[in-house]
Amino acid sequence: MPTNEVIRLDHVSFSYQAGLPVLQDVCLSIDDKDAVAIVGPNGGGKSTMFGLLLGLLKPDRGTVSVLGNRPELARERIGYMPQYSVFDYEFPVNVMDVVLMGRLHFNRFGRYSGADKKAAMAALDELGMADLARRPFFALSGGQRQRVLIARALAGEPEIMLLDEPTSNIDPGAQEQFYDVLKKLAGRMTLLVVSHDLGFVSDWLSGVICVNRTVHIHPVSALTGDVIRDMYGYKVNMVRHDHCCIHEHDHKCNHEHTNQGIIS
Amino acid sequence: MLFFRYAVFTGIIASIAFGIVGTYVVVRRITYIAGAIAHCILGGIGFALYLQYKLQVPWITPMCGAIAAALFSALIIGIVSMHWKQREDAVISAMWAVGMALGVLFIALTPGYQSAMSYLFGDILMVSKADFYTVLALDVVIVTLCLLFYNKFLAVCFDNDFARIKGVHVEFYYLLLLCLTALTIVLLISVVGLIMVIALLTLPAAISGHFTQRLSKMMMLSVALSFVFTFSGLGLSYKWNVPSGAVIIIIAGGCYLLTAAGTAIHRKLRRAARKSV
Numbered sequence: 340m341p342t343n344e345v346i347r348l349d350h351v352s353f354s355y356q357a358g359l360p361v362l363q364d365v366c367l368s369i370d371d372k373d374a375v376a377i378v379g380p381n382g383g384g385k386s387t388m389f390g391l392l393l394g395l396l397k398p399d400r401g402t403v404s405v406l407g408n409r410p411e412l413a414r415e416r417i418g419y420m421p422q423y424s425v426f427d428y429e430f431p432v433n434v435m436d437v438v439l440m441g442r443l444h445f446n447r448f449g450r451y452s453g454a455d456k457k458a459a460m461a462a463l464d465e466l467g468m469a470d471l472a473r474r475p476f477f478a479l480s481g482g483q484r485q486r487v488l489i490a491r492a493l494a495g496e497p498e499i500m501l502l503d504e505p506t507s508n509i510d511p512g513a514q515e516q517f518y519d520v521l522k523k524l525a526g527r528m529t530l531l532v533v534s535h536d537l538g539f540v541s542d543w544l545s546g547v548i549c550v551n552r553t554v555h556i557h558p559v560s561a562l563t564g565d566v567i568r569d570m571y572g573y574k575v576n577m578v579r580h581d582h583c584c585i586h587e588h589d590h591k592c593n594h595e596h597t598n599q600g601i602i603s
Numbered sequence: 604m605l606f607f608r609y610a611v612f613t614g615i616i617a618s619i620a621f622g623i624v625g626t627y628v629v630v631r632r633i634t635y636i637a638g639a640i641a642h643c644i645l646g647g648i649g650f651a652l653y654l655q656y657k658l659q660v661p662w663i664t665p666m667c668g669a670i671a672a673a674l675f676s677a678l679i680i681g682i683v684s685m686h687w688k689q690r691e692d693a694v695i696s697a698m699w700a701v702g703m704a705l706g707v708l709f710i711a712l713t714p715g716y717q718s719a720m721s722y723l724f725g726d727i728l729m730v731s732k733a734d735f736y737t738v739l740a741l742d743v744v745i746v747t748l749c750l751l752f753y754n755k756f757l758a759v760c761f762d763n764d765f766a767r768i769k770g771v772h773v774e775f776y777y778l779l780l781l782c783l784t785a786l787t788i789v790l791l792i793s794v795v796g797l798i799m800v801i802a803l804l805t806l807p808a809a810i811s812g813h814f815t816q817r818l819s820k821m822m823m824l825s826v827a828l829s830f831v832f833t834f835s836g837l838g839l840s841y842k843w844n845v846p847s848g849a850v851i852i853i854i855a856g857g858c859y860l861l862t863a864a865g866t867a868i869h870r871k872l873r874r875a876a877r878k879s880v
Contacts (some may be wrong), residue, residue, distance in 0.1 A: 439754075
């Protein structure tokens with residue numbers, strides 16, 4: 340076993356309803372500072388896997404270990420950005436209030452210190468959002484909100500970062516900027532990004548995990564249209580973002596522009 | 604005039620709890636839970652009256668019964684809503700009705716003439732010296748806990764899962780919030796009665812929500828509004844010789860409608876102005 344392993348799933352099965360497994364006998368190992376994209380169809384178990392890593396869900400069978408510990412004991416060292424849909428956008432908070440929540444675990448009594456505020460500001464600054472710190476959270480655009488939520492995760496000084504659909508709900512122009520943000524994080528910490536958009540399959544990724552009840556791990560270089568078709572179980576349309584089209588005539592599934600990314 | 608002085612003091616100190624807890628209730632969207640707790644309280648009041656008069660246990664006052672029933676129902680509803688989410692609304696409705704029914708039954712069984720009216724519709728002018736001190740103690744407990752755990756409550760209300768990951772004991776804070784809501788409702792019952800509790804708990808916060816974008820400011824404004832509503836209602840009811848609870852609620856409701864309409868018109872005008880540019 341490699342010593343720098345930070346995430347390990349051993350024969351993990353999970354179901355919300357008995358008899359309908361969402362994940363089945365999943366084995367997975369992720370090393371420190373890896374940057375991994377997690378892809379797969381809706382309902383395939385991507386967010387469920389995050390729930391298990393964070394100890395929010397308990398596996399029916401198998402063991403999950405994070406940073407060598409049970410998830411409940413390690414999760415304060417994880418930065419987590421949940422899916423866009425979990426928020427009540429009428430909630431009266433400003434950007435700073437949200438980012439400070441990322442530092443709750445440093446303060447047993449829930450009071451934020453000057454150092455906390457400084458760290459929150461630094462996280463916002465890193466995502467180019469420092470000047471919006473006093474803005475109401477719900478007055479922001481989709482892309483700005485996603486950045487605030489990443490800043491919140493970052494403010495907790497995480498060793499592992501889990502991002503669930505960070506590019507949903509932002510316009511295509513902002514997506515490119517977003518990849519730059521993720522690229523900056525890669526290498527600094529272990530990075531797991533759920534997406535159904537394979538724009539992620541870029542050179543800074545160390546691997547792609549395909550989750551569809553079971554798990555397949557691919558090195559980035561091996562990810563061709565045929566592999567993707569296998570893991571989704573049906574024909575998908577994809578756009579490759581690296582645009583190296585030399586063998587276009589024999590890789591016929593690489594350039595069908597009818598659908599954006601891999602969307603089930 | 605002594606009775607009026609207690610009424611005024613009760614209104615002042617209770618408004619602080621109303622504004623703070625009401626804001627949490629509105630942003631966490633648990634007004635229906637608050638409604639169920641309020642109706643369960645009648646069960647507690649009825650049971651306390653029954654014990655007091657039938658079994659001659661003098662220390663079991665209606666206030667004791669109200670506090671016990673409030674906390675008990677808050678914990679039951681809280682536990683159900685955490686572990687049996689699918690049936691949450693059915694359980695809440697059942698408790699709402701059964702609590703009320705028990706209250707009516709016990710009051711009917713209590714010897715001598717007992718009227719549920721003052722509990723249903725409230726009568727701040729009936730607040731006794733002992734009630735006043737209970738209200739004061741509850742208020743201190745509620746405000747202290749709410750301010751002490753402000754950031755944790757904020758995190759739990761905004762994003763439950765994230766708070767849990769950050770080491771906040773989410774279940775504990777949710778139950779604590781429901782218990783504080785329950786105690787606030789006990790205070791409210793002495794001011795406006797249990798039928799109208801929901802209005803004074805939520806309207807000030809709902810109005811503040813039109814003007815502020817931060818929880819702490821929403822609380823401060825709600826406290827101020829509860830204050831204004833309670834006092835103007837009390838004054839007018841005294842002047843016109845009508846029930847104070849009803850006047851308080853009508854003033855609060857009227858202000859809510861005005862601000863809601865004002866906000867809608869303001870938004871529309873702003874949108875029109877933006878279009879014409």
